[in-house]
Amino acid sequence: MSGALPPMRDHGRAGTGIADVLREEILRGVHPPGTRIRQEDLAARHTTSRLPVREALRLLESEGLVTLVANSGAWVSRLTLAECEELYLVRERIEPVLLGLSAPLLTPADLDELDGLADLMEGADAEEFLVHDRAFHLLTYAPARTVMLSDTVVGLWNRTHHYRRAFVAAAHARHDGAAHHDHRLLVAALRRGDAEEAAHVLERHIRRTRIELERHPEIFDADAALR
Amino acid sequence: MSGALPPMRDHGRAGTGIADVLREEILRGVHPPGTRIRQEDLAARHTTSRLPVREALRLLESEGLVTLVANSGAWVSRLTLAECEELYLVRERIEPVLLGLSAPLLTPADLDELDGLADLMEGADAEEFLVHDRAFHLLTYAPARTVMLSDTVVGLWNRTHHYRRAFVAAAHARHDGAAHHDHRLLVAALRRGDAEEAAHVLERHIRRTRIELERHPEIFDADAALR
DNA sequence: AGACGTCCGACTGGATCCAATGAAGGAGAA
DNA sequence: TTCTCCTTCATTGGATCCAGTCGGACGTCT
Numbered sequence: 266m267s268g269a270l271p272p273m274r275d276h277g278r279a280g281t282g283i284a285d286v287l288r289e290e291i292l293r294g295v296h297p298p299g300t301r302i303r304q305e306d307l308a309a310r311h312t313t314s315r316l317p318v319r320e321a322l323r324l325l326e327s328e329g330l331v332t333l334v335a336n337s338g339a340w341v342s343r344l345t346l347a348e349c350e351e352l353y354l355v356r357e358r359i360e361p362v363l364l365g366l367s368a369p370l371l372t373p374a375d376l377d378e379l380d381g382l383a384d385l386m387e388g389a390d391a392e393e394f395l396v397h398d399r400a401f402h403l404l405t406y407a408p409a410r411t412v413m414l415s416d417t418v419v420g421l422w423n424r425t426h427h428y429r430r431a432f433v434a435a436a437h438a439r440h441d442g443a444a445h446h447d448h449r450l451l452v453a454a455l456r457r458g459d460a461e462e463a464a465h466v467l468e469r470h471i472r473r474t475r476i477e478l479e480r481h482p483e484i485f486d487a488d489a490a491l492r
Numbered sequence: 493m494s495g496a497l498p499p500m501r502d503h504g505r506a507g508t509g510i511a512d513v514l515r516e517e518i519l520r521g522v523h524p525p526g527t528r529i530r531q532e533d534l535a536a537r538h539t540t541s542r543l544p545v546r547e548a549l550r551l552l553e554s555e556g557l558v559t560l561v562a563n564s565g566a567w568v569s570r571l572t573l574a575e576c577e578e579l580y581l582v583r584e585r586i587e588p589v590l591l592g593l594s595a596p597l598l599t600p601a602d603l604d605e606l607d608g609l610a611d612l613m614e615g616a617d618a619e620e621f622l623v624h625d626r627a628f629h630l631l632t633y634a635p636a637r638t639v640m641l642s643d644t645v646v647g648l649w650n651r652t653h654h655y656r657r658a659f660v661a662a663a664h665a666r667h668d669g670a671a672h673h674d675h676r677l678l679v680a681a682l683r684r685g686d687a688e689e690a691a692h693v694l695e696r697h698i699r700r701t702r703i704e705l706e707r708h709p710e711i712f713d714a715d716a717a718l719r
Numbered sequence: 720a721g722a723c724g725t726c727c728g729a730c731t732g733g734a735t736c737c738a739a740t741g742a743a744g745g746a747g748a749a
Numbered sequence: 750t751t752c753t754c755c756t757t758c759a760t761t762g763g764a765t766c767c768a769g770t771c772g773g774a775c776g777t778c779t
Contacts, residue, residue, distance in 0.1 A: 327554025
């Protein structure tokens with residue numbers, strides 16, 4: 266047995282870079298769920314061999330963004346309604362905890378920026394809303410000095426990102442302003458320093474989204490139609 | 493864009509098999525946190541090339557059991573007290589949810605088996621307790637028809653397994669029977685069909701462990717001494 | 720004697736080549 | 750005409766080989 270100290274650099278690993286750009290593309294919607302990913306295409310785009318590409322795909326698989334099948338290929342992960350609800354159930358329980366840890370550390374500048382993002386969301390279209398909404402919530406979590414929790418939460422956001430896109434479009438079509446209201450309540454509670462109330466607002470915010478999701482199974486049917 | 497249906501086989505992937513045995517060994521304590529893992533050793537043991545070994549290490553890294561560093565090597569992951577507490581914080585929030593989903597699906601046979609495991613734990617030493625405790629709790633979750641939640645919970649158990657080992661040894665030394673009491677209360681609530689009470693018992697059970705963990709920083713110092 | 724610089728060894732990361740598996744298309748028979 | 754079987758091709762998984770990088774040890778200089 267040994268006990269060396271693992272250094273903390275991570276440069277020189279090509280797979281992570283490939284994974285980064287592919288992850289960003291998947292989140293942006295360039296490759297919708299169900300899209301086939303060919304290793305050679307990625308290798309050609311990055312002018313490397315297929316080996317770092319495999320590494321990148323394994324990494325994204327572990328994040329739940331890509332589904333690998335032996336001797337067959339890789340696809341952008343697809344969620345069923347039930348799976349998506351599970352992820353929202355987890356979000357509903359742990360994001361308030363993370364918010365509770367980060368709320369006392371938010372600076373006035375952070376709060377102003379949150380207000381700014383809330384303003385931007387008011388007049389945004391669906392795609393813009395999606396970007397600002399993500400920035401808004403992740404900013405509320407940013408000051409938390411956690412590792413495991415923060416990574417877990419970001420992973421949950423990434424895995425559900427595409428379905429939030431479809432959902433946000435539906436909410437926009439209905440002129441549903443509940444989310445805006447929640448965001449305002451959240452910032453107000455944070456400004457008062459009432460972390461507990463902020464956590465409750467957030468929990469209701471996520472739960473409401475989950476319940477609304479159940480009423481839009483067509484978001485997942487549309488995916489299934491691609492099969 | 494394409495929309496083929498990803499098949500659901502996973503045979504023919506050598507890396508998963510290697511990962512399985514290494515995971516089991518890490519959980520059994522054969523390789524304590526901080527142990528260096530050489531790719532060639534693993535390759536020789538499994539009579540394969542280093543390539544499937546790399547794949548296995550990446551997989552275990554994504555599970556949090558192994559820490560990889562570019563151009564340096566792989567080590568069995570080590571947790572700080574703060575990180576371990578974060579994981580327990582997550583467990584405390586999501587395992588009651590999972591229990592709530594599985595409790596109504598537990599059969600009388602399951603409940604009898606839970607009683608049997610609780611009996612076994614009463615007279616067990618620390619290592620046996622660890623095994624039975626894991627079996628006990630995972631059995632209470634087993635009937636749940638979830639994918640994301642179940643996998644997440646198993647991952648949390650795996651990542652904290654080694655530190656639970658140290659903690660259980662400490663609890664045994666103090667003749668602390670709180671865990672046994674919780675297990676009995678849990679089975680009793682499940683037998684009554686009171687899923688809500690069972691969830692509350694579980695939440696307190698995990699929270700108590702987390703708080704007790706804070707009082708045993710030496711578990712993590714002992715690790716650090718290896719450095 | 721201690722500290723610094725250089726050299727060497729060992730390990731990991733990447734590229735190329737080969738084997739195996741699955742899928743699609745075409746030919747033949749009912 | 751349609752269903753089935755077989756052949757062929759595309760794509761992935763694995764093995765071997767080579768290059769890059771880090772750590773340690775030895776020797777030398779102050």
